[in-house]
Amino acid sequence: MSRRNPSRAKANVEKLGVAHHMQVLRDALDVISHLTFLLRHFTCFFAFRHCSPKSTCVFWDGGTCRIDLRNAKKAEFVALAAACDQATFGVAQKDVLDETYRKAGKMDLAQFASRLDVVASGLIDAIAPGILQGQGAEGDKTLRAELYKLNVYGEPWRIFQSHKDTPRGETMIGSLVVIFPTAHTGGALTLEHGGTTWTFDSVAALAVAEGPALAYVASYSDVLHAVEKVKSGYRVSLTYNLFLVDNTMAIAGNRIIPAPEKKLEDSLRALLADPLFLTKGGFLAYGLAHQYPIPPPPEVQYTQGGRQVPPSRLGPILKLLKGGDARIHTVSERVGLVTRVKVLYDTGEHIRKMGKDVLADDVLNTEAINTEYDMVCTKRSRVWGSSSNAETRACKSCRRRVHLTILPTMIQMNSRQGSATKKAVKHKVAVEWVTRITETNRVRLQYLAYGNEASIEHVYGNAALFLEVPAAGKGIRA
Numbered sequence: 001m002s003r004r005n006p007s008r009a010k011a012n013v014e015k016l017g018v019a020h021h022m023q024v025l026r027d028a029l030d031v032i033s034h035l036t037f038l039l040r041h042f043t044c045f046f047a048f049r050h051c052s053p054k055s056t057c058v059f060w061d062g063g064t065c066r067i068d069l070r071n072a073k074k075a076e077f078v079a080l081a082a083a084c085d086q087a088t089f090g091v092a093q094k095d096v097l098d099e100t101y102r103k104a105g106k107m108d109l110a111q112f113a114s115r116l117d118v119v120a121s122g123l124i125d126a127i128a129p130g131i132l133q134g135q136g137a138e139g140d141k142t143l144r145a146e147l148y149k150l151n152v153y154g155e156p157w158r159i160f161q162s163h164k165d166t167p168r169g170e171t172m173i174g175s176l177v178v179i180f181p182t183a184h185t186g187g188a189l190t191l192e193h194g195g196t197t198w199t200f201d202s203v204a205a206l207a208v209a210e211g212p213a214l215a216y217v218a219s220y221s222d223v224l225h226a227v228e229k230v231k232s233g234y235r236v237s238l239t240y241n242l243f244l245v246d247n248t249m250a251i252a253g254n255r256i257i258p259a260p261e262k263k264l265e266d267s268l269r270a271l272l273a274d275p276l277f278l279t280k281g282g283f284l285a286y287g288l289a290h291q292y293p294i295p296p297p298p299e300v301q302y303t304q305g306g307r308q309v310p311p312s313r314l315g316p317i318l319k320l321l322k323g324g325d326a327r328i329h330t331v332s333e334r335v336g337l338v339t340r341v342k343v344l345y346d347t348g349e350h351i352r353k354m355g356k357d358v359l360a361d362d363v364l365n366t367e368a369i370n371t372e373y374d375m376v377c378t379k380r381s382r383v384w385g386s387s388s389n390a391e392t393r394a395c396k397s398c399r400r401r402v403h404l405t406i407l408p409t410m411i412q413m414n415s416r417q418g419s420a421t422k423k424a425v426k427h428k429v430a431v432e433w434v435t436r437i438t439e440t441n442r443v444r445l446q447y448l449a450y451g452n453e454a455s456i457e458h459v460y461g462n463a464a465l466f467l468e469v470p471a472a473g474k475g476i477r478a
């Protein structure tokens with residue numbers, strides 16, 4: 001007969017409790033991701049019915065030319081198309097013209113005027129809940145739409161190849177496309193994000209609308225999209241850039257928290273209340289589902305005291321989180337956890353002293369690697385799920401805990417603090433992955449490696465959200 005150790009059995013049961021709470025948290029996240037998808041869908045398939053007759057008028061050539069897109073004749077479309085430039089597209093912050101790439105005609109804002117008022121018509125109110133979901137604990141963000149350009153598809157330009165819209169500014173979160181009710185066939189918009197694709201057939205949407213209507217699609221800026229071939233007639237669209245702005249009218253406590261978000265919050269609180277969960281503290285980590293622009297490195301500033309540490313290039317991401325990513329941040333803030341975007345580098349075996357995996361609070365540069373300026377954590381064992389899978393779905397089996405060893409920021413060190421460093425190196429931090437790390441926000445570090453010949457090597461890192469969990473009984477867990 002096997003002898004059972006009652007205290008070990010009890011510990012196992014309690015550990016199951018942590019596993020259970022983690023599972024509830026992941027399930028709540030699954031629902032949130034699904035919700036994100038549904039909202040995007042909803043936004044796509046909604047036909048706008050309240051446009052005034054003037055909304056379909058477009059003027060160009062200093063106002064001397066005019067077209068009413070509700071009942072224009074072929075000659076008018078030909079004139080509009082003739083006034084367009086061949087559309088360019090963004091590559092590395094520059095607009096590039098490639099005849100083989102995009103085949104749509106466009107007019108920049110300076111060349112045309114539209115009478116459509118997206119605010120007064122209620123269009124922004126209609127898209128805001130979808131785009132702003134999860135933003136700000138108290139509904140303290142709102143959307144501002146800036147008209148960007150006009151696109152014309154038809155003879156001689158018929159398609160717009162797959163692309164992501166170039167972010168125009170640090171607070172740009174997405175785009176709004178409005179499609180006019182002109183006679184045409186084809187021209188469906190196909191969208192793809194996180195392995196899910198869907199098609200918005202504006203012709204079909206407008207066909208079922210009663211009375212005058214405009215079709216529209218609002219999506220996050222990391223959604224890949226393309227306009228299929230316009231087979232006949234002319235398709236005309238306006239694009240707006242959508243920016244996140246502070247809502248000065250927000251009233252604390254006024255936000256109605258959606259049920260799935262409440263469930264996520266409750267499951268996070270239950271997890272934190274369990275003293276067996278990250279007993280000594282650590283990170284609860286979350287693989288980002290959306291892609292975010294990372295600003296270029298700032299100029300290094302030298303002051304009398306030495307190098308000035310610039311703000312982290314990852315900082316702006318936190319203010320621009322989208323969908324489920326924003327929801328995690330909002331919930332963790334409400335619960336009282338400090339949340340940061342950090343980059344986990346897979347350094348291979350190349351960079352001595354740093355260990356195989358490095359967790360950084362900023363995008364590292366060569367100087368950082370050479371001098372160990374930045375705050376880094378070196379990991380003892382291989383990180384689970386590291387950079388091998390670009391999936392953004394919640395993972396059911398990511399239970400592995402990894403240990404990190406923290407080094408202090410070297411720039412803050414003086415000789416007295418040097419001894420403190422050695423102590424800090426022994427300090428381990430546990431990381432619990434709620435969802436698999438993704439390659440959606442991948443950064444590359446180039447550095448000079450000295451082997452039998454000096455060579456330029458690269459290491460890659462992936463940004464993820466890290467929620468700082470205090471030890472059981474400490475801080476918000478007291």
Ligand SMILES: O=C(O)CCC(=O)C(=O)O
Pocket residue numbers: 151160165177179189225227237239
């Ligand atoms: O015309 C459309 O439906 C899409 C236009 C677009 O993607 C763009 O202008 O970037």
Ligand SMILES: [Fe+2]
Pocket residue numbers: 163164165175225
């Ligand atoms: Fe686009």
